[in-house]
Amino acid sequence: MFFSLPLEDVCDSLEKSTQSNLRISEIIEYLAAAPSKVVLVDNTSSQEIANSYPQILGEKISIVTPNKKAFSSSRKLWEDIFTAATPGTHVYHESSVGAGLPIISTLKDLIDTGDEILKIEGVFSGTMSFLFDSFAPVKGSGGSWSAEVKRARELGFTEPDPRDDLNGLDVARKLTILARLVGMQVDSPTSFPVQSLIPKELEDAASADEFLMNLPKFDAQMEEIKVSAEKEGKVVRYVGSITVATNEIRVGVEKFSCSHPISTLKGGDNIISFHTKRYSNSPLIIQGAGAGGDVTAMGVTGDLIKVIRQLS
Known part of the structure; x- marks a missing residue:
């Protein structure tokens, strides 16, 4: 009944x-x-x-x-x-x-109206957006990597175990979906390069608390990446990209100029740009909150x- x-x-x-x-x-x-x-x-x-x-x-x-x-x-x-x-x-x-961002519907509309998708690029994770804006802000120095991860967890920006965000799989899944909609033959979200931000030594930590307790030991690795970008007048962000012509999908940390739209994201916002034949000079950009109930x-x-x- x-x-x-x-x-x-x-x-x-x-x-x-x-x-x-x-x-x-x-x-x-x-x-x-x-x-x-x-x-x-x-x-x-x-x-x-x-x-x-x-x-x-x-x-x-x-x-x-x-x-x-x-x-x-x-x-x-x-x-x-x-x-x-x-x-x-x-x-x-x-x-x-x-x-709630109209990403899939926009992509389908572009394809259905005869546009050619050249590249899709953006920040697809509210967690990574918050972390990198805090760790490597356009203005200021930011905190240590481990401190920012801990703070993000306390504020509810990460999963209970931050490794579920830091492994990059969530972003890889989203890129897999978009690439398949474009027509690319993607076997799985692990069939292309995905940069994990979990130190290998901590992958098997028994708990989230144990992971966070030991994460400060590896702050120097992330600090080196940040400083390298700063020397070029840039900041680092965790992004995903799909390049259709070369059938290439990438997920990981990249450098961007401080004026780039990806660099200026605040809070946990997402930003996705569609580079197409129709939008060749200036990409079509969708930006806003990409997570939350x-x-x-x-x-x-x-x-x-x-x-x-x-x-x-």
Whole structure:
């Protein structure tokens, strides 16, 4: 027996519920039997649910999700998802890159209107944006690397274990999604160079606290990178780039002039520039908060509204 929950009470109702969690197969079976058209909103980061997308779509259930894993894992899963999305069934995942920023929709519009994508470049992580603006600001000296990582964690800019941000995989997943949308054949987010900012000696630290306790021992490595850029009148930032002509994807630390838009990012903002044939002299730039509950919810809700309109 299943029943609807009032939106205003849904969190409280779920918390008090004594029902056991349904298996994914049971959820699909239930939704497939619905008398009207159905949209599944997946707000998890579950690989298991992502792997079920082709089956869900095969039951004529549309999907709206910010789940990056569905679109950045194996290329086979990517192909299976969009093969299963037959006419009348929709997959929207705007928030899988940039939360509420219109990155995916803009890229699709550029491609659909006949523009040629040459390069995509930017800061794709709110965590890395905050860290590098604090560590290597355009004006001032910034704190030590370990101190800034610790502060970012205390302020909620990192995952509970900062290594989940510092390994670069989150950025690599976003680049994988965009590259596939452009038409590049990307096997996985580990199939191209991704610079991890985790010292090898600390990769296997038993806990986040142990990692942070030992991180100051490696401050000199990051300080050397920062000072090298300063000698050239530049700052360092953690960026991702896709160069279509050479089929190249890169994620890591790069130097930028102090006047470059990437250098002047503040807080946890993202910035993504599209260099295209149409926007050849000056790239099309999208900038703003790329993480956070409110903006991610906006992106997911916006996608849901689009799907509902198409199903109506």
